[in-house]
Amino acid sequence: MTMILQVEGVGKVFGGLQALSDVTFDLPQGQILGLIGPNGAGKTTLFNVINGVYPPNGGRVIFNGEDVTGSKTYHMAHRGLARTHQIVRPLNELTVRENVIVGACFGREGHGLGQAGKVADEVMEFVGLAVRADQLAGSLNVGQKKRLEMARALAARPYLLLLDEVLAGLNPSEIAGMVEIVRKIRERGITIIMIEHVMHAVMNVSDRMIVLDYGQQLAEGTPEEVANNPKVIEAYLGDPELAERLMRDSDEE
Amino acid sequence: MDFLFASIIDGLLLGFVYGIAAMGLTLIWGVMNVINLAHGPIIALGMFGVYLIFTGLGVNPYIGVVLVAVLGLLLGMLIYYIAVHRVINAPHLSTLLATFSINMIIIGLGTAVFSASPRNVDFSLGSMTLGPITLLGSRVVAAVASLLITGGLYAFLYKTRQGRYIRAVANNRDAAELMGVPSTKILALSFGLGTMLASVAGALIATFFPFTILAGGVYELKSFVIGVLGGLGNPIGALFGGLILGVLEGIIPTFMPTTWVPVLEFVLFVLILLVRPQGIFGAKK
Amino acid sequence: MSGIRKYLGLILAIVVVLAMAAWPVINGKDITREVVFTMLLSVGLASSLNILLGYTGYVSFGHVVFFGLGGYVGFYLMAVHDWSLWTAMIAGGLASAALAFLLGKAILRLRGGYFALATIGVNEAVRAFINNFDPFGGPVGMSLNFQVYKNYGGGAREALWMSFYILVALTLLITVVTYMVRSSKFGLGLLAIREDEDAAEVMGVIAPNAKTWAYVLSAVFPGILGVLFFFKNGNIEPAPAFRLQMSIEMIVMVMLGGQGTVLGPILGGAGYQRLRGFLLTNPLFKNIQLAVAGVLLLVIVLFVPAGVVGWVRQRFPKLRRVLQ
Numbered sequence: 001m002t003m004i005l006q007v008e009g010v011g012k013v014f015g016g017l018q019a020l021s022d023v024t025f026d027l028p029q030g031q032i033l034g035l036i037g038p039n040g041a042g043k044t045t046l047f048n049v050i051n052g053v054y055p056p057n058g059g060r061v062i063f064n065g066e067d068v069t070g071s072k073t074y075h076m077a078h079r080g081l082a083r084t085h086q087i088v089r090p091l092n093e094l095t096v097r098e099n100v101i102v103g104a105c106f107g108r109e110g111h112g113l114g115q116a117g118k119v120a121d122e123v124m125e126f127v128g129l130a131v132r133a134d135q136l137a138g139s140l141n142v143g144q145k146k147r148l149e150m151a152r153a154l155a156a157r158p159y160l161l162l163l164d165e166v167l168a169g170l171n172p173s174e175i176a177g178m179v180e181i182v183r184k185i186r187e188r189g190i191t192i193i194m195i196e197h198v199m200h201a202v203m204n205v206s207d208r209m210i211v212l213d214y215g216q217q218l219a220e221g222t223p224e225e226v227a228n229n230p231k232v233i234e235a236y237l238g239d240p241e242l243a244e245r246l247m248r249d250s251d252e253e
Numbered sequence: 254m255d256f257l258f259a260s261i262i263d264g265l266l267l268g269f270v271y272g273i274a275a276m277g278l279t280l281i282w283g284v285m286n287v288i289n290l291a292h293g294p295i296i297a298l299g300m301f302g303v304y305l306i307f308t309g310l311g312v313n314p315y316i317g318v319v320l321v322a323v324l325g326l327l328l329g330m331l332i333y334y335i336a337v338h339r340v341i342n343a344p345h346l347s348t349l350l351a352t353f354s355i356n357m358i359i360i361g362l363g364t365a366v367f368s369a370s371p372r373n374v375d376f377s378l379g380s381m382t383l384g385p386i387t388l389l390g391s392r393v394v395a396a397v398a399s400l401l402i403t404g405g406l407y408a409f410l411y412k413t414r415q416g417r418y419i420r421a422v423a424n425n426r427d428a429a430e431l432m433g434v435p436s437t438k439i440l441a442l443s444f445g446l447g448t449m450l451a452s453v454a455g456a457l458i459a460t461f462f463p464f465t466i467l468a469g470g471v472y473e474l475k476s477f478v479i480g481v482l483g484g485l486g487n488p489i490g491a492l493f494g495g496l497i498l499g500v501l502e503g504i505i506p507t508f509m510p511t512t513w514v515p516v517l518e519f520v521l522f523v524l525i526l527l528v529r530p531q532g533i534f535g536a537k538k
Numbered sequence: 539m540s541g542i543r544k545y546l547g548l549i550l551a552i553v554v555v556l557a558m559a560a561w562p563v564i565n566g567k568d569i570t571r572e573v574v575f576t577m578l579l580s581v582g583l584a585s586s587l588n589i590l591l592g593y594t595g596y597v598s599f600g601h602v603v604f605f606g607l608g609g610y611v612g613f614y615l616m617a618v619h620d621w622s623l624w625t626a627m628i629a630g631g632l633a634s635a636a637l638a639f640l641l642g643k644a645i646l647r648l649r650g651g652y653f654a655l656a657t658i659g660v661n662e663a664v665r666a667f668i669n670n671f672d673p674f675g676g677p678v679g680m681s682l683n684f685q686v687y688k689n690y691g692g693g694a695r696e697a698l699w700m701s702f703y704i705l706v707a708l709t710l711l712i713t714v715v716t717y718m719v720r721s722s723k724f725g726l727g728l729l730a731i732r733e734d735e736d737a738a739e740v741m742g743v744i745a746p747n748a749k750t751w752a753y754v755l756s757a758v759f760p761g762i763l764g765v766l767f768f769f770k771n772g773n774i775e776p777a778p779a780f781r782l783q784m785s786i787e788m789i790v791m792v793m794l795g796g797q798g799t800v801l802g803p804i805l806g807g808a809g810y811q812r813l814r815g816f817l818l819t820n821p822l823f824k825n826i827q828l829a830v831a832g833v834l835l836l837v838i839v840l841f842v843p844a845g846v847v848g849w850v851r852q853r854f855p856k857l858r859r860v861l862q
Contacts, residue, residue, distance in 0.1 A: 357828050520663050
């Protein structure tokens with residue numbers, strides 16, 4: 001199996017706070033990796049280190065066999081890494097189509113405007129934003145803005161896609177639609193890491209999962225293994241006995 | 254050597270007043286992230302305030318300074334409500350241009366009323382001689398007044414409820430609002446205080462330098478330099494920055510032509526912005 | 539989209555510039571030529587600044603430094619080394635571009651108000667330096683020998699008309715360049731930086747480079763215009779060459795017309811100068827023209843921040859294709 005991403009002993013400190021310590025994992029091409037953990041566990045920080053928002057204080061990040069530790073975000077984009085933001089960042093005064101064209105123009109394939117327009121039209125159709133193409137991005141609702149984040153990232157034709165809580169704030173039918181999109185992206189051969197709090201969705205769609213807590217890797221494995229790990233449940237619920245009871249309940253089912 | 258010493262003392266005394274002017278600019282920046290481009294004309298208004306009170310009404314110029322302070326506070330609050338409040342959350346460009354429009358209005362009206370001819374406040378406190386150096390009374394008084402004002406400002410910011418509100422808003426306006434701080438009033442008060450400091454600085458400068466309605470521009474630029482030296486948003490840093498600039502202005506002309514002073518000042522200014530934008534005295538972020 | 543419709547925005551912008559240029563040519567009056575010269579100069583400066591201010595979102599408060607420096611370099615070459623106006627204009631433009639390039643990597647790291655302050659500092663530093671720089675005449679500046687104008691079609695009047703025609707050509711060139719930038723991939727990158735620089739970088743826009751080139755592009759034409767202006771003027775001094783007020787006027791013109799649009803700075807530059815001319819000559823406003831202009835600026839900033847063109851585009855989305 002070819003590894004698209006190898007994270008080796010990555011640590012990050014913010015003014016005395018250990019946001020990440022010794023995070024290590026390999027991600028094979030074509031998989032979906034679910035990244036879960038309580039708020040403040042360091043999930044988004046891990047994304048930021050991988051895509052170059054800031055360099056790690058220790059460890060290495062290897063992307064497609066190349067050491068990319070400390071690379072700038074735009075260089076990561078050119079190498080084939082795209083991401084969405086937890087708090088959406090639409091380019092408000094540009095149209096939806098222009099937003100997506102930016103992704104296509106400056107991403108891995110680096111299209112000219114003409115070709116980028118075609119890519120944008122295709123991607124907008126794919127995520128269901130085609131009807132909003134000429135609307136200003138600032139005028140979209142939250143669900144549509146999340147789709148826009150997704151469309152911009154996809155337009156870059158990435159090898160690896162980092163999805164930061166694309167389901168948060170969506171209603172159940174929107175969630176179902178988005179999960180469907182994620183599955184279809186994987187079918188295209190794009191590897192995905194997704195941070196998610198909507199547990200049933202991420203369990204459903206992930207091949208493997210990693211649990212972060214206080215910047216540490218608490219557990220790793222298939223969704224079932226992770227779900228049955230008492231340490232994970234404790235971290236989420238903060239009460240070992242409650243955790244045990246819950247596990248017993250689920251065993252009885 | 255004596256000459257150098259005298260230049261340094263002169264520069265120091267002037268530096269206190271520069272510090273007060275810059276404090277006005279930096280206070281507004283620190284509280285609401287607004288660069289007040291009406292700063293220069295407000296300094297000039299302070300100069301004319303003392304001039305009118307002294308030559309028009311025959312009142313002692315130092316009582317005039319106090320009156321100017323009160324008027325400066327009110328003027329600043331008025332400017333805030335008219336020009337700044339509506340764009341306080343807009344991009345930087347809006348507040349820059351809004352305050353610049355106030356600059357144009359003051360200069361425009363001021364030129365029409367006072368013309369551009371130089372004035373001076375003809376009032377002397379004499380001078381005193383200490384060994385080789387001669388101190389001008391008006392400059393000593395201005396320096397002492399500046400120190401008192403700085404002390405007063407800090408007492409206000411740290412000992413009164415309004416002052417604590419100002420610091421809370423400077424720190425985090427949203428959080429302060431959540432805790433019940435009336436942020437609009439506090440912002441207006443802060444703008445008023447900044448304007449008050451600028452006009453008082455102008456009033457003090459008027460007691461020893463001649464001036465025109467355009468004279469504030471120079472001090473506005475100096476205030477930028479000082480504010481950046483001391484760290485934008487840091488009032489006590491502005492006082493130290495003022496002293497540094499004053500001493501530099503005293504020393505540099507002893508070994509190179511005076512006209513090189515602004516070159517060095519602005520090169521220093523840009524360098525500090527690039528290397529230490531938090532200022533010499535600012536904490537590293 | 540058919541060919542003509544695609545370029546409607548550019549065509550409209552060019553028609554507006556040509557209409558202004560035609561006015562003195564038709565009535566043949568020197569005074570009209572001078573009025574339109576000032577208007578077109580403002581249009582050129584405002585359109586150049588728009589590349590940085592309107593497209594990229596960086597507020598350069600000291601943009602006049604490029605006008606002054608270019609003007610000085612070109613003037614020096616004409617006055618002291620007998621260069622022709624043409625080569626001097628190229629040299630002036632290159633000098634300003636070089637300064638922008640050197641500064642760009644350094645000060646474009648600063649964001650918001652810090653960048654604005656740094657540009658003011660740069661302008662004041664350069665002004666103070668030129669004031670002390672003897673080859674450029676120090677505080678006195680330099681003058682052109684009147685004989686120089688003989689090389690350009692005879693007397694002073696011919697030289698003035700020639701300067702006017704050069705300015706028209708330059709303004710058209712700047713208009714085309716700003717349009718091309720606006721509708722290019724490079725321009726799209728700039729707009730992305732304006733909207734959200736970090737997000738743009740995550741999408742792959744190499745912001746440090748893009749910003750620097752935008753800065754260079756917005757500096758080169760003011761440099762050329764500076765040479766032309768001071769050539770026509772006959773002398774150059776530090777104060778008028780680096781007048782901070784002029785920087786701010788440039789921003790006001792861009793704001794007035796509508797930042798980030800091609801047509802906006804053209805209408806803004808021309809409109810601002812017309813208004814100023816009106817206020818200066820009107821007996822009622824003559825003495826308080828600056829204050830009246832200040833009130834107008836305040837009203838625009840507070841109530842029409844998108845400028846004239848921006849406002850129309852918001853109100854009438856159908857006109858967006860025409861008003862670019």
